[in-house]
Amino acid sequence: MDDTFIRFANVDFHYGAAGSAATPILSGLDLTIRRGEFYVLLGPSGCGKTTALNLLAGFEQLSGGQLTVGGAPVVMPGMDRVMIFQGDDSLYGWLTAIENIEFPLRMTGISKAERRIRANVWLERVGLGRHAAKFPHELSGGMKQRIQIARALICDSQVLLMDEPFGALDAQTRSILQDELATLSKHNGATVLFITHDIAEAIILADRIGIMRAGPGSAVKEEITVETARPRHRGSTDFATLYDRIERSLSKEVQKVVQQEALA
Numbered sequence: 001m002d003d004t005f006i007r008f009a010n011v012d013f014h015y016g017a018a019g020s021a022a023t024p025i026l027s028g029l030d031l032t033i034r035r036g037e038f039y040v041l042l043g044p045s046g047c048g049k050t051t052a053l054n055l056l057a058g059f060e061q062l063s064g065g066q067l068t069v070g071g072a073p074v075v076m077p078g079m080d081r082v083m084i085f086q087g088d089d090s091l092y093g094w095l096t097a098i099e100n101i102e103f104p105l106r107m108t109g110i111s112k113a114e115r116r117i118r119a120n121v122w123l124e125r126v127g128l129g130r131h132a133a134k135f136p137h138e139l140s141g142g143m144k145q146r147i148q149i150a151r152a153l154i155c156d157s158q159v160l161l162m163d164e165p166f167g168a169l170d171a172q173t174r175s176i177l178q179d180e181l182a183t184l185s186k187h188n189g190a191t192v193l194f195i196t197h198d199i200a201e202a203i204i205l206a207d208r209i210g211i212m213r214a215g216p217g218s219a220v221k222e223e224i225t226v227e228t229a230r231p232r233h234r235g236s237t238d239f240a241t242l243y244d245r246i247e248r249s250l251s252k253e254v255q256k257v258v259q260q261e262a263l264a
Contacts, residue, residue: 043212
């Protein structure tokens, strides 16, 4: 049985008018993601990872091919697909932690009493139950990202899109949030497309990893299923073996980028 939920079918994307003057970013991208799967895209800078994410979010329009979620074409942003960005710019500075979390429910007309109950549940799940009344400027970077994650998951959105959300955090906080996200996303049943440059992060989080080839005109070069049981330990032999395999594949694409830049 085909359990595909998200499908990129021969997707092209370019900047500029079609023809020789167009700048190809994605070319013939074929990618399928199952419902409830945590899928991570890895690739060198400029390979189109974020472009693929923006297409799925509905922020950009295809130049060619098809992109569907649950069989329906993606034509615009929607509440069924929630984006979490790097940093905390999307938090509202005039709202408290709990008000930020419940904001999407407020926009959909849910009663104040109901949204407060649900927001309190998610505050506890991300370990911030004692910080409900604090404003973003009173929270650490890791706390702010927890608020963003809770705000995304409270919507029960079908798809969670994440563009290097932990990139600006210190190593220890990042490691903690990686483990928490893996647990929370499974608990919520969301389908996740996650973008990162970090191989270890990909292994910790992913059910499958897609390695993209160097651009221009990039697509998925190789897919790797991460079969190691959770929780995954960074010091294990299985982890090291998989890390080495991914690094060897990815480094070939990074070398192509370096060569292209040298010739530019």
